Amino acid sequence: MQCDYFDAGTCRSCTEMGVPYLVQVARKEEHLRHQLSAFPGVEWLPSFSAAESGFRNKAKMVVSGDSVSPTLGILDADGLGVDLRACGLCSPGLTAAFPVLADFISSAGLTPYDVPRRQGELKYIILTESPDGEFMLRFVLRSTLQLARLRDTLPRLQAALPTAVVISANIHPEHKATLEGEEEIILTAQESLPMRLDALTLHLRTRSFFQTNTAVARELYRQGTVWVDEVSPASLWDLYCGVGGFALHAARPDREVTGIEVSAEAVASARLSAEEAGLTRTDFVTADATTFVRDAGSVPDLVIVNPPRRGLGAELAGLLQNSGVRHVLYSSCNAVSLAKDLARMPGLSPVKVRLMDMFPQSHHYETMVLLERRDA
Template sequence: MLCHHYDAHRCRSCTLIELDYAVQVADKQQRCHDLIAAPGLEWLDPVLSAPSGFRNKAKLVVAGTVDAPTLGILDPAGGGVDLRDCPLYPPQLQAAFDPLARFVTLARLVPYDVPNRRGELKNILVTQSPDGELMVRFVLRSTEALARIRKHLPTLRAELPGLRVATVNVLPEHKAVLEGEREIVLTEDDTLRMRVNGLDLHLRPQSFFQTNTEVAAALYRTGRDWVAEVGPRTVWDLYCGVGGFAVHVAAPDRQVTGIEWSAEAIASAEQTVAESGLPGLRFAAGDATEFARSAAEPPELVIVNPPRRGIGVPLAGWLEASGVRDVLYSSCNAVSLARDLAAMPSLRPVRARLLDMFPQTGHYEVAVLLRRD
């Protein structure tokens, strides 16, 4: 992939961009092989991504001035670097950025000056659905500009006909995070429909969804096929997010329970269930480890898809002692995955697959099927 921002040293986020894509994938595969070594472990062919134009979301830091805003990242001095033409974004998503920049000027949304801690608009977060619809979130220091945003929102919607969900997120603190806790929905709809493998998932503003829709679809198909092969009657999907795995493995005569800390994500999953009519699905907000420890009996199969830190010693220890027959572990960090596997020696890796969710970087997803000896 070629990028003039990288060549000019304006943005160096794509740390592997100088490597041929096939080499990137081979190196990631070798890294996972080295960390997850087990006798008889079958490695399936990796799932590849388009090397560019694969991102379904943009996390744009806003800087510059109200009349000439930049949308992108900050340089080391806190100045704005405009990345509206970053090649990681597909053309349809890129096409939303100029209208959003014009909206900043129209609604007089003063960009937040990080070094001087002045201004209002910190970030614009944009997500694109597989159908081309958009969710746009304006991350502001306060609600001072809320009335102006409401007033001019029809102009933005006229420029962006695919705009389905628009919100204001309030982040009053000066700290290096993308969003705050308070979300104000400005549109009739409060969820973005994410159509994956013929199933409609719902994404609320503060819910997580994988950055690469095509590779996420392959991840869920992999999980669906592996679970179908095992044929469990009861399944837990821990760290279930908006229910991607749970929805894909739902089947008649199978009880699937999804657990996720985020109440927003669980509300999204419950909306999917209400609309889909899929059988045997239940979701609840809560801590995955506490749920497992307090359950009357374990299921036949557990799916875990934790953040980078992994599931940790308490949940790994519970799985080791639980008698659960099979575990599907989806990880974005093979180091924490290897650490968790070491704490579950009775659950042996039998099949694995690398999914290149993040080309041009060292990040990836790896799915492993574990079976009790």
């Protein structure tokens, strides 16, 4: 992939830009094998990769400049806006929407936030595209000062971008390097974005997590489902389940499935998907994963874990190690923390591993590991 922004030194976010894509994947495979070198006898499945460009379904764009000529992209070292509307990582749908949004910001008179001066209102736009080409659009504002103006001009935006089916305003009053605040105001009748993956539709609400690479997410859930069906558990937990991707795909009429997620909004989304799919033996619980496992009186046949980059940590890994669970399916976005967690669970041996290249042009990747208890 060639990038004018990278070549000009305007943006260096993609650490592997310019490296041939097959070389990128080979480097990731080498890194993963090194991290898991303490676990011999593993079956290594072929790595999965999709497009090396145009794969991102979500864009988090800093809004800067002024209302006449806003920039959408990142900030430079001085806190000034760098426009990245033609970023090659973004899907064609996202790229086509950026000029429409820039024009709307100007016509609506929304004032971009000036970081050095701490003035202005509009900090970010967060745009997510569904597999069907619909959008969730979130305006991150410093306050509610321009909220009335945003509401008044909403029909104009919906006419210009009719595929934006969910639009909201997030209120983020603090001056710090975080993306969003606690208050979310939905401006449309529709509150969730349908994410159709094969025969299953997941529902994404404004503050719920979804993988940024739809093609790889689809394969991630397919592979997880294959491994779950191979061991055929009668019951399973999906820890850190998010909007229920793994749990819902692995659900069967004769299988008890419970998803555990700390975000109540994500749990509401997962429950809606389960109801639409008629999955009467699938439920979702709002709870901290470690607390849930620690307080549970018994364990299922299989546990799926998809933790954040920090991994499971010593306590949760120890609870799984001592639980007697027969199989664990671990989806990891950080091979270093993955290796640490596997070492904390010596009774659960990795039997299958697959690399999923979720993040081309970077050194990041996703790893799937199937663990089997060998200490019985």
